[in-house]
Amino acid sequence: KAGVTQTPRYLIKTRGQQVTLSCSPISGHRSVSWYQQTPGQGLQFLFEYFSETQRNKGNFPGRFSGRQFSNSRSEMNVSTLELGDSALYLCASSRDSNSNQPQHFGDGTRLSIL
Amino acid sequence: GNSVTQMEGPVTLSEEAFLTINCTYTATGYPSLFWYVQYPGEGLQLLLKATKADDKGSNKGFEATYRKETTSFHLEKGSVQVSDSAVYFCALSDTLTGGGNKLTFGTGTQLKVEL
Numbered sequence: 001k002a003g004v005t006q007t008p009r010y011l012i013k014t015r016g017q018q019v020t021l022s023c024s025p026i027s028g029h030r031s032v033s034w035y036q037q038t039p040g041q042g043l044q045f046l047f048e049y050f051s052e053t054q055r056n057k058g059n060f061p062g063r064f065s066g067r068q069f070s071n072s073r074s075e076m077n078v079s080t081l082e083l084g085d086s087a088l089y090l091c092a093s094s095r096d097s098n099s100n101q102p103q104h105f106g107d108g109t110r111l112s113i114l
Numbered sequence: 115g116n117s118v119t120q121m122e123g124p125v126t127l128s129e130e131a132f133l134t135i136n137c138t139y140t141a142t143g144y145p146s147l148f149w150y151v152q153y154p155g156e157g158l159q160l161l162l163k164a165t166k167a168d169d170k171g172s173n174k175g176f177e178a179t180y181r182k183e184t185t186s187f188h189l190e191k192g193s194v195q196v197s198d199s200a201v202y203f204c205a206l207s208d209t210l211t212g213g214g215n216k217l218t219f220g221t222g223t224q225l226k227v228e229l
Contacts, residue, residue: 056215105150
């Protein structure tokens with residue numbers, strides 16, 4: 001069974017640009033969540049999508065947005081990139097949107113802002 | 115709000131030593147608890163979970179028991195191997211108003227196992 005797939009694995013952008021990251025969940029999983037990992041702030045929740053609807057959102061500015069498609073694949077977009085957006089962005093999927101369900105993570109997209 | 119506190123690392127052990135990584139939590143509801151492991155250059159892998167008080171999660175020789183009275187979920191392994199060297203994260207997922215699935219993580223504990 002294929003795991004969570006994130007593309008691309010690495011990205012280099014400059015300040016002011018925008019970027020789109022992609023996540024394909026495990027087959028049959030309908031919930032997709034996004035997390036940001038940095039050395040200073042650790043792992044922080046960005047948002048969760050379930051059945052194409054955003055269910056929860058973390059404390060990030062509106063520059064961070066996402067969406068989910070009917071096949072459960074999800075994309076995350078960051079506009080007007082800042083140096084502080086440099087991070088590992090992790091996507092996780094679970095069977096449904098229930099706190100008992102374990103989330104399964106992809107290997108992440110490492111975003112570097114120059 | 116919810117929070118997870120883990121012991122500071124790095125933790126350095128000799129192979130076959132006993133491992134304990136402490137984790138305590140604060141939650142408003144009835145959380146599920148998880149341990150994840152992250153190897154260099156990779157995402158997080160689910161190590162074990164417990165969904166209610168007194169549950170014991172176990173996997174690959176690792177164990178953790180959900181202790182509601184002490185709000186703890188300490189990770190233990192009887193005999194560590196060099197291949198266990200990684201960063202370990204304790205996390206909780208709480209019941210949210212309106213439903214949903216959100217993990218709150220501890221800061222992570224780096225484990226180094228030496229021969």
